Amino acid sequence: MIPSSHPAVxxxxxxxxxxxxxxxxxxxxxxxxxxxxxxxxxxxxxRNIALVVADVDPAEFTDPAMLPLVRRHHGVxxxxxxxxxxxxxxxxxxxxxDDAARQLLRDAYDEAVTALDALAGHxxxxxxxxxxxxxxxxxxSGTDYLALRRRERSGGEQLHERLAxxxxxxxxxxxxxxxxLDAVYLVPLSGEDEFLAxxxxxxxPVEITGPWPPYSFSELRTTAR
Amino acid sequence: MTADxxxxxxxxxxxxxxxxHGDVLISLAGVDLIRLDLRALLAAVDTPEVR
Numbered sequence: 001m002i003p004s005s006h007p008a009v010x011x012x013x014x015x016x017x018x019x020x021x022x023x024x025x026x027x028x029x030x031x032x033x034x035x036x037x038x039x040x041x042x043x044x045x046x047r048n049i050a051l052v053v054a055d056v057d058p059a060e061f062t063d064p065a066m067l068p069l070v071r072r073h074h075g076v077x078x079x080x081x082x083x084x085x086x087x088x089x090x091x092x093x094x095x096x097x098d099d100a101a102r103q104l105l106r107d108a109y110d111e112a113v114t115a116l117d118a119l120a121g122h123x124x125x126x127x128x129x130x131x132x133x134x135x136x137x138x139x140x141s142g143t144d145y146l147a148l149r150r151r152e153r154s155g156g157e158q159l160h161e162r163l164a165x166x167x168x169x170x171x172x173x174x175x176x177x178x179x180x181l182d183a184v185y186l187v188p189l190s191g192e193d194e195f196l197a198x199x200x201x202x203x204x205p206v207e208i209t210g211p212w213p214p215y216s217f218s219e220l221r222t223t224a225r
Numbered sequence: 226m227t228a229d230x231x232x233x234x235x236x237x238x239x240x241x242x243x244x245x246h247g248d249v250l251i252s253l254a255g256v257d258l259i260r261l262d263l264r265a266l267l268a269a270v271d272t273p274e275v276r
Contacts, residue, residue, distance in 0.1 A: 023251045029243075058251050066263060071226065074234045090242035093250065100249035126233070209233050215241040224247030 023094035024101045025056040027076045028213075029087040029112050037079045044098060046105045049112055052080060053101055061092060081213040085116045088218050100224060108222035115218065122168055122186045123211035127199055129159065129180040130207070156181040159202060166195035169217055180204075184216040239263050 027041070032050035036043045043050040054076075061069065070091060077088045095101040105112070131152065140148070159181050164170040167185035174182050187195045192211075199208050226234070 026245070067231065070235055070238055070263070071231070073238050088238075088242045090244050091238040093243070093245055096249050096251060100247075103249070104245060104247075212237060215237040218241070218243050220243045220245065222245075224245050224249050 021057060021059075022055050023058045023096065024053045024098055026089045026093045026095060026101060027052045027054070027073065028080060028089055029105070029108075029116070030080050031084045031116055034080065034084040037076050041076055044102050044105060046102065046109060049105065049109065049116065051101055051105045052076065053095075053098075056094065058094060077213050085120045086213050086218075087112060087115050087119065087220070088213050088215050095224070104222065104224045107225070108220050111220055111222055115220070118168075119186070119214045119217065121189050122214060122217075123189065123192070124214045124216055125167075125185050125187055125192075125195065125199075125208060125210035126173075126183070126212070127163060127185065127202075128182045128207040128209075129156070129202060130205055131156075131178060131180040152180065163195065163198055166191050166198055171216055173216075186214055186217045235263055 028051075030043075030050050030052055032043065032045045032048050034043075034050070036050075036052060040054045041052060042054065043052050045051075073091050077086055080086050095104070156179070160170070160172060160183050163183070163185055167187045169186040170183060172181070172183045185195065196208070199206060
């Protein structure tokens with residue numbers, strides 16, 4: 001464990017960022033109290049929220065180990081999400097030590113509580129509609145072709161609007177020729193049946209994924225110090 | 226977890242979630258490279274399928 005007393009902190013941090021042997025891996029902020037997954041996962045708490053962390057060796061973040069680490073990241077967050085609201089961090093977020101992680105939890109407190117409140121009772125769903133490879137009919141003029149593409153695009157937007165009506169928040173992830181729609185929706189539990197029924201009414205092949213923890217709707221503006 | 230599921234998970238945990246900035250974060254150049262590798266993996270798996 002890196003000592004937390006002053007003035008060793010600055011030195012230990014400098015040393016840690018050059019050649020860290022241990023880092024504090026941050027999975028997610030949650031409400032506190034809540035059930036914490038098995039050790040080495042643990043909770044750093046502040047008032048009624050917690051940052052769920054584990055000590056890791058940053059050196060293990062090398063290519064062959066990466067997929068199991070991704071699974072672990074997701075597994076911990078899903079386990080917590082079964083019991084409480086979560087504000088998941090991006091994969092491989094690591095603090096130099098507990099003090100730094102706790103400081104962020106304190107600094108981000110108001111923002112985090114607001115976010116957890118807003119996310120409570122919601123789950124994320126993904127909807128992807130692949131666009132069949134459009135084969136323009138023979139003899140289609142350039143103008144007609146552009147009009148066709150415009151209709152396809154507005155079709156995706158209309159679809160999105162229909163689905164977004166059942167969601168608290170929504171984001172189009174990408175808009176490419178390949179996808180008529182690739183979007184994520186933060187749907188209240190009470191509205192999931194209607195949302196999924198709406199998604200089922202979409203013509204053609206639709207991929208629906210979820211429910212997910214609110215990965216795509218989690219952000220914090222607070223900077224760590 | 227199937228390969229498809231893993232791709233979906235990757236697609237979220239690498240591209241979404243809270244991003245924290247600050248010098249108390251451990252940012253190994255290697256991790257960023259690995260993130261890029263994972264993105265490349267995603268891109269490779271997430272190519273249009275014939276349906």
